[in-house]
Amino acid sequence: MNGLLIRPMVAADADRVLAIYRAGLDGGDASFETVAPTWAEFDATRSAAHRLVAVDDTGAVLGWVAVSPTSTRPVYAGVVEHSVYVDPAARGRGVARLLLDALIAATEAARIWTIQSGVFPENVASLALHARAGFRVVGVRERVGRHHGRWRDVVLLERRSAVID
Ligand SMILES: CC(C)(COP(=O)(O)OP(=O)(O)OC[C@H]1O[C@@H](n2cnc3c(N)ncnc32)[C@H](O)[C@@H]1OP(=O)(O)O)[C@@H](O)C(=O)NCCC(=O)NCCS
Secondary structure, X not given: OOOOEEXXXXXXXXXXXXXXXXXXXXXXXXXXXXXXXXXXXXXHHOOOOOOEEEXXXXXXXXXXXXXXXXXXXXXXXXXXXXXXXXXXXXXXXXXXXXXXHHHXXXXXXXXXXXXXXXXXXXXXXXXXXXXXXXXXXXXXEEEEEEEOOEEXXXXXXXXXXXXXX
């Protein structure tokens, strides 16, 4: 996509980031969450590092990616869980792929060795995106949580960096 730029997320992006998050949740296949958090909640639960947005040539935010730690145990210090969301109007144009590639580069530079995510099996776009970006399917967690009153499976994905020993 022409004119697309990846840059760090800043507090001034909050409204767009949360609106894009909300649109993803409203689609019904993005997350067990059903309502978007406040900015304060988002800010408190995502790592300060490795929060990125994709902007177009007018500066409009089209999508974002962010990570959270998976554990407080030192052995897992290099293992993060990520979320990636793209404005419905900007999907299918490579925005998420650019965000993921930038996230992979940034996390590898920070010596983070594994990125993981849980994806609903019905989320074919996310499964395709992650497969293309080098994630593998660890397995399928069966009926692991309820979403709008219905038990749902989750596909656990991970990407182990090949450059961090
Ligand atoms: C999943 C999501 C982030 C993909 O964003 P996107 O910007 O449309 O994805 P891209 O255009 O970068 O596509 C990346 C790859 O996935 C493939 N893909 C994207 N959407 C697809 C779909 N609906 N069906 C099949 N493949 C698809 C693309 O073909 C592309 O592969 P290619 O490079 O070989 O062409 C977007 O659909 C979204 O925001 N969904 C709601 C939130 C969500 O589910 N987030 C993930 C939570 S785990």
